Amino acid sequence: MLNYTIRRLLIIPFILIGVTMLIFVMLSLLTPYERAALYIQDIPKRQGAMELIIQKYGLDDPIPVQYWRWMVGSKDPDSGEIKGGVLRGDLGWSKVGKSSVIEVIGRRLPATAELALWAAIPMIGIGIWLGVVSAVNHNKPTDQILRVFSIVGWSIPTFVFGLLVLMIFYAELGWFPPGRLSEWALREVLSADFTRYTQMNTIDALLNLRIDIFFDACRHLVLPVLTLAYLNWAYMLRVTRSSMLDTVNQDYITTARSKGLAENNIIRKHALPNALIPVITVSALIMIGLLNGVVITETVFNWPGMGSYLAESALSLDVISVLGITLFSAFILVMGNLIADLLYGVIDPRIRLQ
Amino acid sequence: MKVLKQLLKNPTSLAGILLLLGFMFIGLFAPLIAPPPPRSRDPYMIPRDGFATEPQPPSEEHRFGTTEGQYDIFYGVIWGTRTAFRIGIVITLFTVIIGLTIGSISAFYGGWTDETLMRFTEIFQAFPFLLAAITLTAVLQTLYGRSTSGPIMIIAKGMAFLTFGQPPSEPVDPIQLQILTGMLAIIIFGWMTYARVIRGNILSVKEFEYALAARTVGASNFRILTKHLMPNAVFPVLVLASMDIGAYVLTFAALSFLGLGAQRGYADWGQMISFARNWIPNLSDFWYIVVYPGVAIVLFVLAWNLVGDALRDIMDPRLRGKIT
Numbered sequence: 090m091l092n093y094t095i096r097r098l099l100i101i102p103f104i105l106i107g108v109t110m111l112i113f114v115m116l117s118l119l120t121p122y123e124r125a126a127l128y129i130q131d132i133p134k135r136q137g138a139m140e141l142i143i144q145k146y147g148l149d150d151p152i153p154v155q156y157w158r159w160m161v162g163s164k165d166p167d168s169g170e171i172k173g174g175v176l177r178g179d180l181g182w183s184k185v186g187k188s189s190v191i192e193v194i195g196r197r198l199p200a201t202a203e204l205a206l207w208a209a210i211p212m213i214g215i216g217i218w219l220g221v222v223s224a225v226n227h228n229k230p231t232d233q234i235l236r237v238f239s240i241v242g243w244s245i246p247t248f249v250f251g252l253l254v255l256m257i258f259y260a261e262l263g264w265f266p267p268g269r270l271s272e273w274a275l276r277e278v279l280s281a282d283f284t285r286y287t288q289m290n291t292i293d294a295l296l297n298l299r300i301d302i303f304f305d306a307c308r309h310l311v312l313p314v315l316t317l318a319y320l321n322w323a324y325m326l327r328v329t330r331s332s333m334l335d336t337v338n339q340d341y342i343t344t345a346r347s348k349g350l351a352e353n354n355i356i357r358k359h360a361l362p363n364a365l366i367p368v369i370t371v372s373a374l375i376m377i378g379l380l381n382g383v384v385i386t387e388t389v390f391n392w393p394g395m396g397s398y399l400a401e402s403a404l405s406l407d408v409i410s411v412l413g414i415t416l417f418s419a420f421i422l423v424m425g426n427l428i429a430d431l432l433y434g435v436i437d438p439r440i441r442l443q
Numbered sequence: 444m445k446v447l448k449q450l451l452k453n454p455t456s457l458a459g460i461l462l463l464l465g466f467m468f469i470g471l472f473a474p475l476i477a478p479p480p481p482r483s484r485d486p487y488m489i490p491r492d493g494f495a496t497e498p499q500p501p502s503e504e505h506r507f508g509t510t511e512g513q514y515d516i517f518y519g520v521i522w523g524t525r526t527a528f529r530i531g532i533v534i535t536l537f538t539v540i541i542g543l544t545i546g547s548i549s550a551f552y553g554g555w556t557d558e559t560l561m562r563f564t565e566i567f568q569a570f571p572f573l574l575a576a577i578t579l580t581a582v583l584q585t586l587y588g589r590s591t592s593g594p595i596m597i598i599a600k601g602m603a604f605l606t607f608g609q610p611p612s613e614p615v616d617p618i619q620l621q622i623l624t625g626m627l628a629i630i631i632f633g634w635m636t637y638a639r640v641i642r643g644n645i646l647s648v649k650e651f652e653y654a655l656a657a658r659t660v661g662a663s664n665f666r667i668l669t670k671h672l673m674p675n676a677v678f679p680v681l682v683l684a685s686m687d688i689g690a691y692v693l694t695f696a697a698l699s700f701l702g703l704g705a706q707r708g709y710a711d712w713g714q715m716i717s718f719a720r721n722w723i724p725n726l727s728d729f730w731y732i733v734v735y736p737g738v739a740i741v742l743f744v745l746a747w748n749l750v751g752d753a754l755r756d757i758m759d760p761r762l763r764g765k766i767t
Contacts, residue, residue: 100562107566115582118595123585237455240752244745246693248700249737252719256726256733267723384573385697389720400701403577406585411578419569 090434097427101420108419112412113156121148127184127406159412175416181409185402190413193398199288200269201387201394205379207291207310208317213372216322217365220329224364225356227334239323251316251389258312265311267391274305313390317383321375328371329364336364366436370429377425446682450753459749466743470524477521485618487522487710489514498722498729508731510718514708516731520739522710527743530626530695531688533606537630538691539684542637543677549638550645551668561642568635573697576628580703583624587617599623618706625704629694637684644676686754689747696740712736712743 116124125142143149147158159181162174179189186193223235258265270278270290277283277299278290285293291310294303336342337360345355380395387396395414402410450456469476479486492505492513501508507516549560586595596615602623603609609619648654649672657667696713698704700720705711715736722729 104566104569108569111566112578115579118582118586240748241745244689244748245741246696248697249716249733249740252726252733255723256730260724261727388701399571399574400577403574404581404702406578406581411574414574415570418571422569
């Protein structure tokens with residue numbers, strides 16, 4: 090177990106290097122001029138401005154040299170000071186976010202985390218419940234209906250579902266607006282008497298005892314949470330259902346039945362705990378996915394989180410942001426996978442990791 | 444054959460098959476259902492009726508209404524069926540071929556080859572998919588904007604031939620090129636699941652006696668791999684993968700929705716829906732710009748999923764997730 094963990098941990102830096110290098114390789118397909126053009130907003134007025142930028146950022150150096158510079162930083166020829174360098178904790182300047190990448194992530198991550206946390210509750214809770222109902226009624230009409238419901242959920246593109254709920258609940262009824270807060274609430278949140286402990290509006294509002302802001306934040310959360318939950322129920326239902334069916338066919342359940350236990354008891358006390366093992370891993374993986382930013386959902390609902398940051402920076406080829414996000418997401422993904430695998434071993438002693 | 448019979452017996456998969464046949468019919472007879480205007484250069488570009496910004500509701504002339512910029516929605520939905528089939532089939536084909544090659548080489552040769560290839564696969568899996576796909580699409584679009592030769596152009600020509608039937612001797616249409624960049628990005632970051640599943644399957648059949656038997660009678664590695672291991676380890680994966688066509692159409696639609704993928708005005712469902720982003724506060728008046736193309740995508744993907752779900756129950760390895 091310990092060996093396995095150490096080996097997996099040792100691989101992580103290599104994966105991170107590989108992932109970021111791959112981005113550099115992609116960018117090396119562009120000429121220095123094209124890359125320089127990504128750094129500037131307008132057409133330069135002075136002649137030779139492009140050359141200056143290329144020289145300043147060393148865009149015509151070989152790609153490995155540029156990669157090295159991104160990793161360890163570069164020495165300023167005038168002051169002799171070392172600037173930048175990921176290994177020194179500097180992810181560089183984000184053009185899209187107009188501040189350092191770390192700051193942008195620090196600002197965007199709480200928004201995504203808030204969305205992910207609220208979405209997790211209905212997603213996992215109701216998803217498991219639906220899966221159990223489906224399995225208990227195996228091949229009966231309830232099961233069939235739930236399966237169709239989940240396949241339909243699986244087939245709806247996120248943006249179509251998002252636009253449809255916006256059409257009904259925002260454009261038509263005016264109940265749940267897009268965005269993260271209403272204007273008045275945002276002004277309150279940014280004002281001096283409101284302390285932002287976690288940067289998650291719902292939690293901060295409660296800590297500041299501002300019920301009105303809490304409700305406003307919730308109003309904005311309803312639609313994206315609903316979208317994420319509905320689209321993931323299909324998956325949760327599927328995993329719970331098949332795991333539940335596997336468990337119900339085990340000998341020990343037959344034993345419990347032959348002892349004359351009530352069916353309800355068998356399902357809840359004997360079958361469910363074992364059936365939930367794979368569900369835990371799947372939920373963990375879904376949560377990692379959510380934390381890494383739900384690009385389409387955030388774009389549709391104008392939610393200022395990691396996903397929309399990702400989309401904006403990739404669309405405008407903001408290289409430094411793309412690298413920063415890649416590094417961050419890949420790290421969360423690899424660590425999350427490792428933790429999920431380890432958890433799996435802890436919960437289920439039958440699984441021995443090598 | 445036995446599988447097909449089972450599929451036809453199950454009401455849900457039967458519904459899926461019927462839906463698919465319906466879409467094939469629409470795709471085949473698109474020129475009759477929605478005839479392109481007489482002077483159109485490319486039937487896949489949706490004809491416009493004027494240039495007014497505001498969408499127009501369904502009418503005699505435009506059965507499903509028009510989107511922003513007066514693109515006819517009915518026409519786009521009908522011709523979009525062809526685009527969906529083309530994109531889905533070609534992406535699936537290429538991802539499966541890459542996954543198959545890497546997975547089988549990795550499993551069969553084992554040792555260092557396996558180790559290297561699997562680490563390589565892991566690196567691709569560690570990418571946030573949309574980030575990688577969007578970045579690559581943006582890079583490729585710049586690249587294709589300037590160069591007309593080189594290996595990248597050869598790939599584009601090959602794909603244009605397979606996707607649009609464009610003869611390789613002619614230069615690739617820029618409108619098609621833009622679609623190809625999105626497809627390429629999805630292919631390059633989409634093969635990993637297949638590689639892993641195929642590797643796993645081959646590893647398990649490799650232990651069976653018949654593989655050893657083939658080796659003892661002196662069959663070459665290549666022969667064992669292609670004649671003995673592939674048919675047993677790979678066929679189920681291929682059948683299931685063919686059902687991923689729907690999922691890839693969904694992914695491509697997401698790219699189109701973000702403004703990559705198909706060009707403005709191209710008969711592509713995702714691209715048509717992306718117009719709706721500009722009209723969110725008025726969507727209840729302009730419902731038709733989301734609902735018609737939206738229903739088309741949902742039914743198309745649903746059809747593949749209904750068949751795929753039944754197939755999975757019949758054959759059952761574990762495959763893939765979805766983008767939210």
